[in-house]
Amino acid sequence: MTELKNDLLLRALLRQPTDRTPLWIMRQAGRYLPEYLKVREEAGSFMKLCQTPELACEVTLQPLRRFPLDAAIIFSDILTIPDVMGLGLHFVEGEGPKFEDPIDTEAEIRNLPRPDVNESLRYVMDAIKLTRRELDGSVPLIGFSGSPWTLAAYMIQGGSSKDFASAKAMIHDEPHLMHTLLGKLADTVTDYLNAQIEHGAQAVQIFDSWGGILSPEAFREFSLRYIEQIVSGLRREHEGRQVPVIVFSKGSNTHLEALADTGCNALGLDWTISLQEARRRVGDRVALQGNLDPAVLLCKPEAIRQQASNVLNSYGQGDGHVFNLGHGITPNVDPDHLGVLVKAVWEMSPAFH
């Protein structure tokens, strides 16, 4: 076990003192980087890139060679679990993820296997081990998974959707069946995140990307409770260190208090709420991660600096803030613009600590 030279991310997630605000960027290893596109092309397909540990490791490290970020996040996809459950994940250019065999019958749901994640998702574990070795303690490595509801939404819908209406209809038409599916997914997500932690993930994030499209009652019953179940089943210490858990439920600002009560260490926030208001509402129960609008990275450098300053000011004085975007960086961003943001946070954030 190598020493961790930069533990700012872990300290901030645990609300411990830091001398500046750590930052990483959702989708920091992604299509806005020409070097990513090169490896992606060499790999032949997005799934091949995920499934080849050397390539996944390489693209995970790419953004860190350009920018002094405070974390790496393992390159993978939130939908690897349904893929190894047998749904056949593939990506169609411009349309996002698709499943060859979406599920919608009771028999299909009851027959879904509980995969042995150490076996079927070996490629993720190998990528994590390899990346940890390459990082050599420079910054922590983050692991992640989709939330049960988010996975279920894609599995029923068969791919991406504006409203996931079929998945939502199942909530009301066949709530018991939906609970069966979500229970299975929660078990596997727990296995999966624990395996990532055991193989070297030093923090984990649960992406509830589609929690925000549910009504409040449906959110509590079909998303929140399975997130709680996962958080309570996670291994919270490894290699003699605490392993912080981040929950990011996009568009779920009405549920911040309940999300803070899941037992997680930090909440990811999108940009539609001010950090000041969020902090007031969750008090000192959790750290906050976010929340610059990704569209700001399309702006001129002065505007990027101004908006970064607004985010830091909105959180205000004190520890427990991890700077990030409020959603993934988009493919049309000039990498130099991310450089402007990173520099701004490095320069401006010490004043808040």
Add this chain to the structure above:
Amino acid sequence: MTELKNDLLLRALLRQPTDRTPLWIMRQAGRYLPEYLKVREEAGSFMKLCQTPELACEVTLQPLRRFPLDAAIIFSDILTIPDVMGLGLHFVEGEGPKFEDPIDTEAEIRNLPRPDVNESLRYVMDAIKLTRRELDGSVPLIGFSGSPWTLAAYMIQGGSSKDFASAKAMIHDEPHLMHTLLGKLADTVTDYLNAQIEHGAQAVQIFDSWGGILSPEAFREFSLRYIEQIVSGLRREHEGRQVPVIVFSKGSNTHLEALADTGCNALGLDWTISLQEARRRVGDRVALQGNLDPAVLLCKPEAIRQQASNVLNSYGQGDGHVFNLGHGITPNVDPDHLGVLVKAVWEMSPAFH
């Protein structure tokens, strides 16, 4: 002037007593109705349908022939204003609205005309007059417009978008220019809604369809303040009756209090907040309209009835509630399912009054 036989909608919007909860459905004249598709095909294009008063009137009346709804809403599009400003609106199958000439330069914005809406949008006024005549006082007719921010987002982006990132970038890069554009749009929207009222619209709704994608500061400065400006410039009485104003800012639940303070009579709500919480937050300042998840209309009849009951229960006892969906009805809905919903609201709502 004919007598209005069913004034439940107007009474509920003004928070006056009613003996049941009135309902109408956003996009009630739309693609889920086979009779609509027939007229749409005859018209040749969506714009032609909007621009031909007899056809617009016909499709406006269609849902009322099937269901005992408490209002008609004039068939039109939120983007008619940018169209007559010269941007050239058309619709591409499966891609939504497109502008032939999107705007993004200072010169283009400064040169945008203030259209004479009675002239250039004569077809809307004629459709309203004709529809009022055909309705013959059976139910009130609602007029509408997009909000300045929502119109600007499409005008800059050139069409629909997942994130309207270019429009958001202009907010930060060229705030003065954006204010120039929004000011022009607010003036024209005010003219447009007043003209609709003068030609017979008995209530008006402002659709801030994309308010919810803004950060809180951007929302207040670039969306909310122009909605306020419009509301304060509207003619609030016509034909001896009050003309209620509904503001529907989708995804803006964090701003309910501020929206209630715009001077409007009612707030439209999407389904991601409970009516109970919304009512607690806005007190008795405004009526509330909504907020069933449109996906529920894909469910079985029992589930539709159950979810309708939940919405009524969430608002609870008392007046000031207009039943509606939390967003437009989707094209894949079986019209009979809407029939189930309408019947349920008719049957169950008297117990709440």
